[in-house]
Amino acid sequence: MEEERRRAWIAILLIAPIPSLNLLFSQYSGDGSLAQAVFVLSKVWLLALPLWWYLKLEGNPISWSPPTRGGWGVAAALGLGMGGVILAAWFIIGVRVIDVEEIRTTWGMFGMTDWRILLMACLYWIFLNSVLEEFVFRWFITTRAETVFGDSGMAKPILLSATVFTIHHIIVLAFSVVWWVVVLGTTAIFVSGLLFSWLYLRYRSVWVVWLCHAIADVGLFIVIAIIMLG
Numbered sequence: 001m002e003e004e005r006r007r008a009w010i011a012i013l014l015i016a017p018i019p020s021l022n023l024l025f026s027q028y029s030g031d032g033s034l035a036q037a038v039f040v041l042s043k044v045w046l047l048a049l050p051l052w053w054y055l056k057l058e059g060n061p062i063s064w065s066p067p068t069r070g071g072w073g074v075a076a077a078l079g080l081g082m083g084g085v086i087l088a089a090w091f092i093i094g095v096r097v098i099d100v101e102e103i104r105t106t107w108g109m110f111g112m113t114d115w116r117i118l119l120m121a122c123l124y125w126i127f128l129n130s131v132l133e134e135f136v137f138r139w140f141i142t143t144r145a146e147t148v149f150g151d152s153g154m155a156k157p158i159l160l161s162a163t164v165f166t167i168h169h170i171i172v173l174a175f176s177v178v179w180w181v182v183v184l185g186t187t188a189i190f191v192s193g194l195l196f197s198w199l200y201l202r203y204r205s206v207w208v209v210w211l212c213h214a215i216a217d218v219g220l221f222i223v224i225a226i227i228m229l230g
Contacts, residue, residue, distance in 0.1 A: 001150070008147035011053055012164075015136060018042050019168035027175060046132060050140040065139065071203030075212040078195055082212070083219025085188070090223045098181070100227050112228050122221045130213045131206070137165045137193070138200040138209050146201075154201050162193030192216065 022042035026035040054060050104113060111117040141164055145157035169189045173182045199209045 005148050008144040011144045012141055012148070014049060015046065015141060016164045018045055020171055023168055023171045043132065046136050050136065065204075065206045067203065067205035067208050069203045069205070071199065071205065071208040072211060075199060075208045076215060078199070079212040079215025082192060082216035086216065086219040086223060090226070094223070103227055107228060115229055118225060118228055125221070126214045126217050130217055131210055133165070134196070134200070134206040134210045134213060137161055138196055139206050142197050142200055154198065158194055158197040158201065161197040162190055165193035165196070166190045
């Protein structure tokens, strides 16, 4: 059992820092092409290492995480709730305090004021990035956290997974907004991470959690579209 826990910690430590390190490198490297290469390598690592660990090191059979326990309705309801909170936060607070022109100028350098590029970013985020995040944070890290904490219940694995999920999002927020927005955003992301991890442990399918995540992301991209397209 101790050997299994040690391996589980190693697996978590090999994965958890990668998204944050990628963001920091992209921000401070000053080399666009090198930053892009690191971005691609980080995504490959986040996909390849868990697969190798699960299939080769642990000797498990291939699984597509089938949603045999249901959970679609719960996931959709939670996703709609999260998306609604995002939209409400924008219209109640965001429109009054966030400098839209500054964001538009900064993100405009990446072509985000073009609706076609914005749409491609949205589709990438929802159908690729969100799936990868569920694969990494909810499946790989959460299940390894279960091994680390043994039979102590769902709370500790959920907390660890949500904490790791939140850390790299803090870095994203810290680069672009004022401190109190970072605090609010961090709180919202942490709560989302708790709910996502709970959904996974309850229904044992990344696809159920992805549905929740994807619906919430639609709310986020509606706000981004309002900002970028005016």
